[in-house]
Amino acid sequence: MHEMSLAESVLQLVEETAIREKAQRVKLVVLEIGRLSSVEPEAMRFCFEAVTRDSIAQGASLEIVVTPGLGWCMPCGAEVEMAESYGACPRCGSYQIQPTSGLEMRVREIEIE
Amino acid sequence: MCTVCGCGEGEVRLEGGVDGAANQAVHETHEHEHTHADGTVHRHAHGPAHALAYKPGAHTHSHRHADGSTHSHEHESAIGGDLDYGTGPAGAHAPGMSQSRMVQIEQDILSKNNGFALANRRCFDERGIFALNLVSSPGSGKTTLLVKTIERLKSKLTISVVEGDQQTSNDAERIRATGVAALQINTGKGCHLDGHMVGQAMERMNPAEESLFLIENVGNLVCPAAFDLGEHHKVAILSVTEGEDKPLKYPDMFRAADVMLLNKCDLLPYLEFDADLAEANALRVNPRLTIFRVSASSGEGLSAWLAWIEAGLAGQRGKRAETVEGLKRRVQELERRLAHQLDHQSENKPAGQ
Numbered sequence: 001m002h003e004m005s006l007a008e009s010v011l012q013l014v015e016e017t018a019i020r021e022k023a024q025r026v027k028l029v030v031l032e033i034g035r036l037s038s039v040e041p042e043a044m045r046f047c048f049e050a051v052t053r054d055s056i057a058q059g060a061s062l063e064i065v066v067t068p069g070l071g072w073c074m075p076c077g078a079e080v081e082m083a084e085s086y087g088a089c090p091r092c093g094s095y096q097i098q099p100t101s102g103l104e105m106r107v108r109e110i111e112i113e
Numbered sequence: 114m115c116t117v118c119g120c121g122e123g124e125v126r127l128e129g130g131v132d133g134a135a136n137q138a139v140h141e142t143h144e145h146e147h148t149h150a151d152g153t154v155h156r157h158a159h160g161p162a163h164a165l166a167y168k169p170g171a172h173t174h175s176h177r178h179a180d181g182s183t184h185s186h187e188h189e190s191a192i193g194g195d196l197d198y199g200t201g202p203a204g205a206h207a208p209g210m211s212q213s214r215m216v217q218i219e220q221d222i223l224s225k226n227n228g229f230a231l232a233n234r235r236c237f238d239e240r241g242i243f244a245l246n247l248v249s250s251p252g253s254g255k256t257t258l259l260v261k262t263i264e265r266l267k268s269k270l271t272i273s274v275v276e277g278d279q280q281t282s283n284d285a286e287r288i289r290a291t292g293v294a295a296l297q298i299n300t301g302k303g304c305h306l307d308g309h310m311v312g313q314a315m316e317r318m319n320p321a322e323e324s325l326f327l328i329e330n331v332g333n334l335v336c337p338a339a340f341d342l343g344e345h346h347k348v349a350i351l352s353v354t355e356g357e358d359k360p361l362k363y364p365d366m367f368r369a370a371d372v373m374l375l376n377k378c379d380l381l382p383y384l385e386f387d388a389d390l391a392e393a394n395a396l397r398v399n400p401r402l403t404i405f406r407v408s409a410s411s412g413e414g415l416s417a418w419l420a421w422i423e424a425g426l427a428g429q430r431g432k433r434a435e436t437v438e439g440l441k442r443r444v445q446e447l448e449r450r451l452a453h454q455l456d457h458q459s460e461n462k463p464a465g466q
Contacts, residue, residue, distance in 0.1 A: 002304055002305060002335070002336035002339055002340070005303070005305075005307070006222050006223070006339075009222050009223065009224075009225055009226065010222055012225060013218055013220050013222070013224070013225075014218070017216055017218050021216055027213060028215075031222070038335075038338065038339050038365050039222075085364055085365065085368075086361075086364040086368065086397075086398045095397045095398075096400065104221075105221060105222040105223060106218075106219060106220060106221055106222060107218045107219070107220050107222060108217070108218065108219060109215050109216060109217045109218055109219070110215070110216050110218060111213060111214065111215050111216075112213065112214060112215075112216055113213035113214070
């Protein structure tokens with residue numbers, strides 16, 4: 001359940017930006033969560049709603065953009081799609097894959113007024 | 114940064130917002146569903162902006178989708194309609210058309226934690242401290258292993274220990290019984306230590322230069338993987354009373370670690386645990402992992418682990434010495450240049466001035 005503390009970190013970034021932009025409130029928060037990252041989107045939604053209560057982002061929509069998992073397979077010498085962290089290469093079955101994309105956990109943008 | 118995981122207790126979030134706006138939001142937000150031309154159903158929430166719609170209930174608005182496209186659509190007087198005040202000048206809230214707008218943030222969610230961790234690491238490096246973050250599931254023998262490690266090393270090195278647990282200071286007391294400094298961090302409902310907590314612990318403990326700093330994280334194989342504390346290495350402990358497939362079940366932790374200690378190896382004759390399989394599984398998720406088979410209670414295998422720690426600390430000392438030497442040389446060079454300049458100036462000064 002570290003999504004709760006991640007959600008608090010999201011709120012911190014959102015609050016800082018909202019204050020700097022002199023926003024009255026936050027309407028939408030867009031997160032970018034990689035498929036291979038350690039964040040469960042559903043848990044993040046639940047925690048986001050809990051931590052934003054009574055904040056400038058109360059009631060804000062949460063949009064989670066899930067980025068695909070990609071990895072560099074050394075035996076294949078190619079970039080392959082990865083469905084799960086540390087999974088096997090779909091082409092050769094090797095586990096010698098270095099994830100290249102899909103580990104992101106970012107706050108992309110917010111909509112404020 | 115999070116100190117209380119699982120609730121917002123004691124963290125009143127009103128300071129970030131305008132009180133009035135936050136209170137209004139309670140009455141004005143609503144969520145609704147609509148169907149797109151292509152048949153997909155989409156559900157999204159609205160904030161008080163809708164309260165400004167000029168006709169109660171019916172309104173048009175646009176919003177952004179996951180793929181970045183913007184979409185505008187109308188609603189009949191229905192959901193939330195009775196919450197509209199009907200006084201606003203605009204019926205839409207398309208970013209740019211009304212006072213609402215999009216602001217790019219593009220920051221890592223963990224950036225705050227990583228900032229604290231970076232400061233901790235810099236502080237460790239400046240002082241030539243070797244810092245380890247010990248992670249495992251509860252009951253793998255972390256504290257016993259720490260106690261034995263400390264007993265063997267305390268005559269040679271200065272050691273400080275940070276103990277992370279949800280509650281009690283039992284572990285810190287066990288460490289203090291060995292005679293070294295220990296500080297307990299109780300995370301309350303939290304499931305992991307974070308960079309900020311460790312930074313505060315360092316301030317309190319003020320660890321000696323060129324010493325060993327051991328952090329025993331909360332017993333949890335999931336959450337501590339994501340949080341950098343500023344340590345030099347994460348050390349994962351797996352005991353042979355667990356399953357061989359644990360590295361596959363909890364790959365994040367074994368991936369984040371540089372070292373794995375396979376503990377309680379003295380029990381292997383009595384168990385159906387395949388140590389080679391466990392090692393192979395760990396190496397599958399992290400081929401760079403250094404593995405030591407140890408038993409904290411019998412002491413077997415501990416010497417290799419202790420030698421690894423001493424080598425790590427020697428490395429930190431070496432780096433620091435280089436830095437200090439480098440700085441000294443730089444200061445000497447600057448002093449030499451300054452002296453040269455002063456000489457030059459005094460030579461050029463006309464006599465009598």
